[in-house]
Amino acid sequence: MKKTQSLVILIVLLAVVIAACNKGNKPPVARPMPPPAVDPAGTSTGGPPPPPKPVMEPVIVPPMPAEDTIGSKTLDDLNRDSPLRPLYFELDSSDVSAEGQQVLQANAAVLKKYPGMQVTIEGHCDERGTAEYNLALGERRALAAKTYLVSLGISADKVKTVSYGKEFPFDAGHDDAAWKQNRRAHFVITAK
């Protein structure tokens, strides 16, 4: 008995669904309906017309980056987003750390790939040294980086050094994070 009832309900429901799908052919069964939901897009027949679609140009997709991104860039662009990374130093020290050696190995690989490239290594210091002594310390930092590059087979005449001491800090702050940023050997590409 119960089984038969369930079957009947199922059939009726199916019939209603099919009837709804074939709206065009058969008039809907009249029955009380809930009020229509508010159509936020206003697409229902009674609401305002839909807004116009935005006018769009097709997006130009740049070509995939070429193998040689360096040859096509100006020196300024190259230095703004340099393939040569800086290496950082401890307070009062010009010793190249293990991490610094890895940076220099990567930089050496770039220099070997582009034999025309010439660089200046700038030595920089944080404000915790004096302006005077920092010029010598920055010089030793730049020189330490150059010496390691030369040991990796980079020709010494491709690499110039200059110290700016604490005259041109990268981070103007006065805390550990700023000081760490400012104790560096910084690579500037001068020819490619």
Next chain:
Amino acid sequence: MPNYSFRTKVVGAVIVAASAMVAAQQPAPQPPAQPQTQTSVGVIISDSAGAQVRLAVPDLLALSADRETVEAARTIGQVLWDDLHYEREFYMIPRDTYKSIPPAASIGTVPYERWRELGADGVVIGTVQKVATGIKVELRLYNVKAQQSIYGREYTGAAANPRLYAHTMSDELHESQRSMRGVARTKLTFSSDRNREAVLGTVEKREVKEVYVADYDGANPRRITINRALNVFPNWSPDGRSIVYTSYRTGAPDILISNIYAGTMETPSKGSGQNWLPVFSPDGTKIAFTSNRDGNPEIYVMDRDGSDVRRLTNNPEIDSTPTWSPSGTQIAFASGRSGTPQIYVIGVDGAGIRRISQESYADRPTWSPAPYNEIAFSARTGPGFDIKILTIATGETRQITFGEGTNESPAWSPNGRHLAFMSTRAGRSQIFTVDRDGRNLRQITREGNNQTPNWSQ
């Protein structure tokens, strides 16, 4: 009536030279003419034994009503008061306490009773008069108790920089009354980014630093270099006509000499390596400097024209920042040879090196003028630096700044009574001066960042 019998009547000519400070084509400044007559000069002593002489300097009397003369009269009185106050030889009675005393009707009529009531031992009365060549300034020092003029000076010159008349009078009063050399006519040179120009050819925003000069009190600042690069560590020649400094004009640090009245430049090191921190010897014939020409920062000495280069140090660690002894026979410098930067002294012949500082970090030694025989330097005292003074004979060190910002790059005044230095205590880097006992702090610069001062002779 004043008794003129003790008065030194001297006519000097001051050619006001402030506007000639920098520009190449402008004429060299002339010092005021030496006194043409020298008679006995009265010296004021204090009414109360042991106390400082109390001086008053009211506004000068403008003898013509034009704006320039009136302005000069006011400026000279104030600047003379400031100059005399700076050396702390006299007790200067605050100027606002005698605003009510009527100005003298002429330079010879002094209301002595009013000045005596104020407690003044001496009063400087002066007049400014417009003349064909500019202005004529007459100044007299009156002894209030004796009611007589004991010292007088008359100057004529351009009206462009009335401060120079006050500076000249101050130096002459210190000389005649105290037999000491004042610093009112000396100048400071320093490096500044106040122009806010960017260095060319870098992707980072970097501001140029140019060399400036200014009066000892910061007035009349003038730019010396115009090369849009880093120009730092200026140092005066003993004759005050040249400044030697470290310039990155060609991209790397090198030594430049600017002859500031001739408008010419010299490059004595002639492209040998990188060279920085040059300092003139006391006789002006030699320059000591730091160079990496042999692969490592070392101390060298050369003749002013770049000839006869001699290396003084030979150590694998850093040697930097030389300063000459007043006799020119020794050089003090900073070296990292013991692990941290410390001050060492070496003979100009390269012999007899010895360490004299025991700090955690010491740099920028600067040897005092005689008779003090001291070395001021920057010492690390925390995250920043403070100025300390080391007495060479005893090895004793005293500190004169105390952790307000960082305090670096001390430079002695030519009379050894004051130091100029850089401090960040007011926020940015600025030049200050302070007396050798740590008192009398003055802020000299306010525009932009200013650093590495040096005081003219």
